[in-house]
Amino acid sequence: MKSEPNISVDIAGIKMRCPVMVASGTFGYGEEYADLLDLSRLGALVAKGITLNPRQGNPPPRIVETPAGMLNAIGWENVGLQVFLEEKLPFLKRFNTPLIVNVCGKKEEEYVQIAERLDDREGVAGLELNISCPNVRSGGLSFGREAGATQKLVAGVRRVTKLPLIVKLSPNVTDIVSIGRAAQDAGADGLSLINTLVGIAVDIKTKRPKLTNITGGLSGPAIKPVALRSVWEVAGKVDLPIIGMGGIMTGEDAVEFLLAGATAVAVGTANFVNPHAALDVAEGIREYLEENKIQDVNSLREYGKKW
Amino acid sequence: MWQGRVKISVNEEVAPGYFRMVLNAPQVAEDAEAGQFIHIRVNDEYDPLLRRPLSIHRIISRRLKVKSLKLPDIEVLYEVVGKGTKILAGKRPGEDLDILGPLGNGFKLGCVSGTVILIAGGMGVAPLLALAEEIRREEKVKDTYVIIGARTKALVLCEDAFRDLAAKEVQVATDDGSRGYKGLATDLLQELFSTLNLKLSTTVYACGPEGMLREVAALTVAKGVPCRMSLENRMGCGVGACLGCVVRVKSLQSGVESYKRVCKDGPVFEAGEIIWE
Numbered sequence: 001m002k003s004e005p006n007i008s009v010d011i012a013g014i015k016m017r018c019p020v021m022v023a024s025g026t027f028g029y030g031e032e033y034a035d036l037l038d039l040s041r042l043g044a045l046v047a048k049g050i051t052l053n054p055r056q057g058n059p060p061p062r063i064v065e066t067p068a069g070m071l072n073a074i075g076w077e078n079v080g081l082q083v084f085l086e087e088k089l090p091f092l093k094r095f096n097t098p099l100i101v102n103v104c105g106k107k108e109e110e111y112v113q114i115a116e117r118l119d120d121r122e123g124v125a126g127l128e129l130n131i132s133c134p135n136v137r138s139g140g141l142s143f144g145r146e147a148g149a150t151q152k153l154v155a156g157v158r159r160v161t162k163l164p165l166i167v168k169l170s171p172n173v174t175d176i177v178s179i180g181r182a183a184q185d186a187g188a189d190g191l192s193l194i195n196t197l198v199g200i201a202v203d204i205k206t207k208r209p210k211l212t213n214i215t216g217g218l219s220g221p222a223i224k225p226v227a228l229r230s231v232w233e234v235a236g237k238v239d240l241p242i243i244g245m246g247g248i249m250t251g252e253d254a255v256e257f258l259l260a261g262a263t264a265v266a267v268g269t270a271n272f273v274n275p276h277a278a279l280d281v282a283e284g285i286r287e288y289l290e291e292n293k294i295q296d297v298n299s300l301r302e303y304g305k306k307w
Numbered sequence: 308m309w310q311g312r313v314k315i316s317v318n319e320e321v322a323p324g325y326f327r328m329v330l331n332a333p334q335v336a337e338d339a340e341a342g343q344f345i346h347i348r349v350n351d352e353y354d355p356l357l358r359r360p361l362s363i364h365r366i367i368s369r370r371l372k373v374k375s376l377k378l379p380d381i382e383v384l385y386e387v388v389g390k391g392t393k394i395l396a397g398k399r400p401g402e403d404l405d406i407l408g409p410l411g412n413g414f415k416l417g418c419v420s421g422t423v424i425l426i427a428g429g430m431g432v433a434p435l436l437a438l439a440e441e442i443r444r445e446e447k448v449k450d451t452y453v454i455i456g457a458r459t460k461a462l463v464l465c466e467d468a469f470r471d472l473a474a475k476e477v478q479v480a481t482d483d484g485s486r487g488y489k490g491l492a493t494d495l496l497q498e499l500f501s502t503l504n505l506k507l508s509t510t511v512y513a514c515g516p517e518g519m520l521r522e523v524a525a526l527t528v529a530k531g532v533p534c535r536m537s538l539e540n541r542m543g544c545g546v547g548a549c550l551g552c553v554v555r556v557k558s559l560q561s562g563v564e565s566y567k568r569v570c571k572d573g574p575v576f577e578a579g580e581i582i583w584e
Contacts, residue, residue, distance in 0.1 A: 025549070026544075032547045036308060036546075048548075056566055057550060057553070059555070059584070060554065060555075060584075061540075061541065062552075063541060063542075063551035063552070064541065065357050068353040068355060077550050099398070109541065122522060220356050221353045221356070271548070272543045272544040272545075272575070273356060274405075275407065276310070
């Protein structure tokens with residue numbers, strides 16, 4: 001009898017039944033997709049980024065389609081921590097799926113306060129610090145662009161939480177490895193790679209940018225090679241588990257990330273195209289392992305080290 | 308809400324650049340209401356990447372060969388404007404299409420009564436024809452007026468279909484005067500308002516280009532006539548998760564300004580709550 005390959009993984013102490021989670025900002029707080037797929041089958045769910053207070057976000061147009069991708073400049077529209085705890089968390093707790101809360105802020109104190117209030121909250125499996133959002137004027141990427149700022153912020157949050165701390169990095173930096181190292185030195189437990197790439201689309205009729213925010217974050221299949229390069233570079237130099245993301249549409253795409261050094265992957269833009277994408281990707285990984293007679297998904301990340 | 312592959316049974320050009328498509332999708336049609344939409348993936352490639360939202364134009368009954376069973380089908384109407392709709396136009400009957408729906412909040416007739424006015428610009432006829440079918444079943448609605456605006460005669464859509472739905476009057480406006488009144492559909496609305504007793508129950512439903520909707524909103528708000536309109540926007544997910552398709556609104560109750568999602572909170576909104584940029 002053929003034995004089923006193991007596809008469960010452990011990211012910084014977060015035990016996932018499969019190595020596929022849904023990326024922050026692409027899955028709301030789960031409610032929107034609950035009719036379309038069984039949330040209990042996801043590896044983990046990363047909630048839409050929350051700030052201390054509610055934020056209205058950027059004026060529209062906020063999204064534009066580009067070749068094999070899209071630009072977004074949502075600008076952190078979210079319900080704020082209080083409403084998240086009162087209205088969103090109770091729903092998410094109903095599913096037997098680890099919940100990772102994406103935390104955003106303009107100032108270090110904001111990240112710290114949110115982390116403090118989530119620390120021993122039932123139903124929260126981990127935090128993902130967003131220091132890589134390109135669509136807000138202050139905060140976000142301003143912490144993730146430079147190693148010193150990253151280290152200070154992560155250390156500040158580390159002091160107030162025992163929860164697994166994942167730091168989401170931006171590819172819009174000179175040296176992503178140095179940022180990853182800074183996060184590790186400050187006590188991070190894992191890294192999410194990558195957030196979106198900053199881009200522009202222009203309307204040649206109006207001679208204006210298509211997004212009101214002018215720039216937006218590029219996601220989708222178009223960014224997959226950049227994401228893979230980032231994962232491979234960081235995996236070779238930083239000793240933290242990596243959640244790889246950027247343009248994953250299929251199981252094959254995910255396997256590329258796992259081979260490059262990721263422990264798990266996140267599906268983002270693909271959710272918009274195929275609401276079932278995360279589960280399809282997990283199934284695709286399992287099929288790849290079976291076809292290639294690989295017993296454990298955790299053995300894939302060793303390959304990238306030899307490249 | 309349902310997602311899956313359905314068969315195309317009709318895909319034909321009904322006016323230059325305008326197509327009607329019938330989809331064998333009882334899973335969607337059974338729950339669908341006028342004003343809701345389906346989100347279509349035009350092919351399995353990555354370019355174009357995102358789904359395309361199309362209003363539900365009609366729900367039509369398909370008689371099955373076996374026994375005397377009937378199943379509802381979804382009909383959509385679309386204009387070829389870009390990459391996605393160009394691919395759709397090339398589809399043949401018998402091919403499959405991946406659809407998600409029904410999505411959004413429809414017109415929600417509630418306890419509509421008295422006089423109803425439907426005003427459509429161009430493609431705006433798409434959801435309003437489905438609405439006209441629903442209105443026909445409303446016993447308290449006395450008279451239904453329809454105003455259709457288009458660039459030119461060849462692009463006036465669904466005029467006969469609205470007449471067949473027992474509209475009291477169907478008026479047409481074209482930009483070039485090639486059919487009906489030469490000018491804007493909103494001119495006809497203004498004129499119609501002057502002939503009606505607006506103190507009696509009157510409701511306006513609108514769909515069309517932004518310029519027209521803005522004018523309809525101004526006219527109806529000024530006269531205190533309730534008006535609901537269906538907005539269009541580029542969308543990401545279509546289910547309310549990505550927050551990409553928002554519109555600025557001011558709550559009619561509290562006066563608080565915020566963004567609402569066209570895909571999930573809409574696409575139908577109260578004319579008076581929309582803040583036009």
